[in-house]
Amino acid sequence: MLIHLLALLAATTAVQSQSLASESLVKDVPALPLGLYRHLQSAEAAQRRADESEYAISAPDQIPFLSNPLQKPSSSRFRPHLFDQLVSHDPDVPAPSGSPTFQQRYWFDASHYRKGGPVYLLDAGETDATGRLLFLESGILKILSEATGGIGIVFEHRYYGESFPVKNLTTDSYRFLTTLQSIQDSNYFAENVVLPGLEDVDLHPKKTPWIRYGGSYAGATTALARKLYPEIWWGGLASSAVTTAIVDFWEYYVPIQEHAPKECISQLENHTAAIDSILAVKNSFLTSSLKSYFGLPNVTSDVDFANALTLPLGSWQARNWDPKVGSKTFHRFCEALTANSTSSLDLDLDFLPKWPSNPRKQLAAFSNYATYVKEHIASRCPEGVAQDDCFGTDLYEGDGIEEAPWKSWAYQFCTEWGYFIGAAPKGHPTIVSRLITADYTGQICTKAFPPGELNAVPATPNVTKINQYGSFDLSHPRLAFIDGSADPWIGATPHSPQARKRKDTLRRPFKLIPEGVHHWDENGLLDRSSEPEAIQAIHRDEVEFVQAWLKEWRGRGKWKMDPSRWRKDV
Numbered sequence: 001m002l003i004h005l006l007a008l009l010a011a012t013t014a015v016q017s018q019s020l021a022s023e024s025l026v027k028d029v030p031a032l033p034l035g036l037y038r039h040l041q042s043a044e045a046a047q048r049r050a051d052e053s054e055y056a057i058s059a060p061d062q063i064p065f066l067s068n069p070l071q072k073p074s075s076s077r078f079r080p081h082l083f084d085q086l087v088s089h090d091p092d093v094p095a096p097s098g099s100p101t102f103q104q105r106y107w108f109d110a111s112h113y114r115k116g117g118p119v120y121l122l123d124a125g126e127t128d129a130t131g132r133l134l135f136l137e138s139g140i141l142k143i144l145s146e147a148t149g150g151i152g153i154v155f156e157h158r159y160y161g162e163s164f165p166v167k168n169l170t171t172d173s174y175r176f177l178t179t180l181q182s183i184q185d186s187n188y189f190a191e192n193v194v195l196p197g198l199e200d201v202d203l204h205p206k207k208t209p210w211i212r213y214g215g216s217y218a219g220a221t222t223a224l225a226r227k228l229y230p231e232i233w234w235g236g237l238a239s240s241a242v243t244t245a246i247v248d249f250w251e252y253y254v255p256i257q258e259h260a261p262k263e264c265i266s267q268l269e270n271h272t273a274a275i276d277s278i279l280a281v282k283n284s285f286l287t288s289s290l291k292s293y294f295g296l297p298n299v300t301s302d303v304d305f306a307n308a309l310t311l312p313l314g315s316w317q318a319r320n321w322d323p324k325v326g327s328k329t330f331h332r333f334c335e336a337l338t339a340n341s342t343s344s345l346d347l348d349l350d351f352l353p354k355w356p357s358n359p360r361k362q363l364a365a366f367s368n369y370a371t372y373v374k375e376h377i378a379s380r381c382p383e384g385v386a387q388d389d390c391f392g393t394d395l396y397e398g399d400g401i402e403e404a405p406w407k408s409w410a411y412q413f414c415t416e417w418g419y420f421i422g423a424a425p426k427g428h429p430t431i432v433s434r435l436i437t438a439d440y441t442g443q444i445c446t447k448a449f450p451p452g453e454l455n456a457v458p459a460t461p462n463v464t465k466i467n468q469y470g471s472f473d474l475s476h477p478r479l480a481f482i483d484g485s486a487d488p489w490i491g492a493t494p495h496s497p498q499a500r501k502r503k504d505t506l507r508r509p510f511k512l513i514p515e516g517v518h519h520w521d522e523n524g525l526l527d528r529s530s531e532p533e534a535i536q537a538i539h540r541d542e543v544e545f546v547q548a549w550l551k552e553w554r555g556r557g558k559w560k561m562d563p564s565r566w567r568k569d570v
């Protein structure tokens with residue numbers, strides 16, 4: 001009987017697919033399978049070399065805002081500039097003697113600048129900033145600069161891209177990587193930068209309004225910057241801002257369960273329950289048959305197997321309203337799952353607990369799922385490489401700077417942010433196996449970061465470092481929150497169902513993009529009228545409230561005589 005499963009598998013030819021991008025493994029899945037990540041990276045690099053001239057942000061299935069050092073948009077007309085940044089802003093963690101500064105990259109566009117106009121600094125967050133340059137070309141920086149005669153700047157975060165204050169990535173070398181240090185980088189930059197060609201313009205925050213923008217983690221740093229350093233940041237736009245750090249972030253999957261096609265989610269929930277039931281029997285023949293069915297016969301650990309099944313789910317977040325930058329993988333995954341299956345299986349699994357009522361139909365659908373995983377996940381492990389070396393989550397080695405694309409964010413979530421993604425608690429339906437716990441997801445913290453002499457990763461992330469500044473309640477005048485109702489991260493933002501209700505005002509804008517996913521206001525089209533109505537609306541709103549804030553700035557002169565009013569304003 002189970003042999004039929006194996007036969008069915010053998011009959012399915014593995015199809016290579018580009019649907020899984022290395023970048024999507026780093027943040028949006030429970031545990032990083034580092035081996036698979038490395039294989040995907042080298043495959044992507046080879047692919048890019050093959051179609052070097054083809055490179056365009058319109059690659060059909062690209063994760064939006066994908067960035068990695070090999071994927072520079074060569075077409076960008078903006079050149080990187082280097083700023084001498086302080087290695088440390090914290091006297092308790094001093095820079096090594098003799099190297100107090102490092103070079104931090106930034107890009108800017110002053111083509112819309114009019115005298116007295118503002119500066120918009122886009123914090124590129126936990127990624128190579130070259131992936132954000134399109135926001136100068138056609139996205140939020142261009143939209144706001146054009147509307148207000150401003151300068152747009154893309155600012156690379158320390159420990160990402162090419163902006164490193166250290167020479168390697170040992171645990172000790174990560175001691176200068178904290179959220180606060182990165183915010184202070186942007187402060188120091190705003191107070192000291194002299195933009196080439198604009199040497200005669202006084203851009204000091206006392207003389208020029210600086211407005212910060214960021215999405216996701218950088219949205220949170222933007223909110224924190226506006227709250228902690230209001231004298232530097234006149235305003236802030238915090239998009240999909242995760243202002244609440246959460247260790248066990250099982251809520252990641254809730255918006256997917258609520259907004260993805262119902263039939264697809266219902267099937268996934270049922271399949272997940274069935275898979276967990278089979279694994280729970282702990283019968284080695286049954287377990288190995290199940291893994292074989294999904295094309296993953298040699299993945300030794302059950303939870304690593306379950307983790308591999310979650311990989312397509314990260315593509316929900318990679319969707320975008322602009323089909324040119326958005327991923328279609330999730331849609332295809334659901335289509336595959338809910339398609340009419342042609343295979344008829346002859347299986348007797350009645351002994352399993354909670355087996356759904358119509359086993360035939362269920363199993364036919366189950367075979368769709370297994371086939372998808374075999375063709376699109378298992379197949380991404382190169383031939384001749386052991387599956388444990390691809391899908392295992394035991395080894396996190398490498399101290400070179402080139403490890404930054406997976407390692408730097410891991411360090412940040414292990415120390416301050418948490419966001420260990422996993423199964424929902426009992427009583428809630430889950431679309432990932434219950435074997436995937438926060439403990440499993442968090443293993444990378446001890447495995448990748450052995451204690452050093454100067455620095456160690458805490459036993460659990462110290463989320464207080466972030467949450468002490470307001471968490472779901474974080475609020476400040478001229479600080480806007482923009483979220484998407486279908487964003488997996490909404491549960492960590494001020495639009496979380498757990499957060500208090502707020503009003504949306506010009507001073508404290510509070511916007512929700514209907515069915516929006518992750519910072520969907522950040523990109524735009526050159527022809528704005530071609531954007532979907534909801535995106536045109538948010539861009540219009542952003543221009544409107546930023547203009548109101550700039551009006552306040554220009555009115556400041558009048559209030560100088562009236563300190564009480566001035567204080568109220570700031």
Ligand SMILES: *[C@@H]1O[C@H](CO)[C@@H](O)[C@H](O)[C@H]1NC(C)=O
Pocket residue numbers: 167168169170173399
């Ligand atoms: C990492 O860099 C530090 C500081 O330059 C150096 O002392 C240390 O030996 C390096 N470690 C490794 C493993 O390269």
Ligand SMILES: *[C@@H]1O[C@H](CO)[C@@H](O)[C@H](O)[C@H]1NC(C)=O
Pocket residue numbers: 263266267270356357362
């Ligand atoms: C999932 O299982 C439930 C409960 O047995 C059933 O009502 C539902 O129809 C199943 N969903 C699908 C898509 O088969």
Ligand SMILES: *[C@@H]1O[C@H](CO)[C@@H](O)[C@H](O)[C@H]1NC(C)=O
Pocket residue numbers: 295297298385386387
């Ligand atoms: C699994 O391991 C066996 C024995 O080493 C090997 O023959 C087979 O090719 C492996 N299968 C996969 C899909 O890696």
Ligand SMILES: *[C@@H]1O[C@H](CO)[C@@H](O)[C@H](O)[C@H]1NC(C)=O
Pocket residue numbers: 339340
């Ligand atoms: C699936 O099968 C049903 C019933 O046989 C049929 O009505 C439906 O059109 C089929 N759907 C697709 C996508 O083939």
Ligand SMILES: *[C@@H]1O[C@H](CO)[C@@H](O)[C@H](O)[C@H]1NC(C)=O
Pocket residue numbers: 462464465468
């Ligand atoms: C966590 O961070 C807070 C705020 O910086 C600090 O007061 C507290 O001591 C830290 N907790 C631990 C266990 O280190």
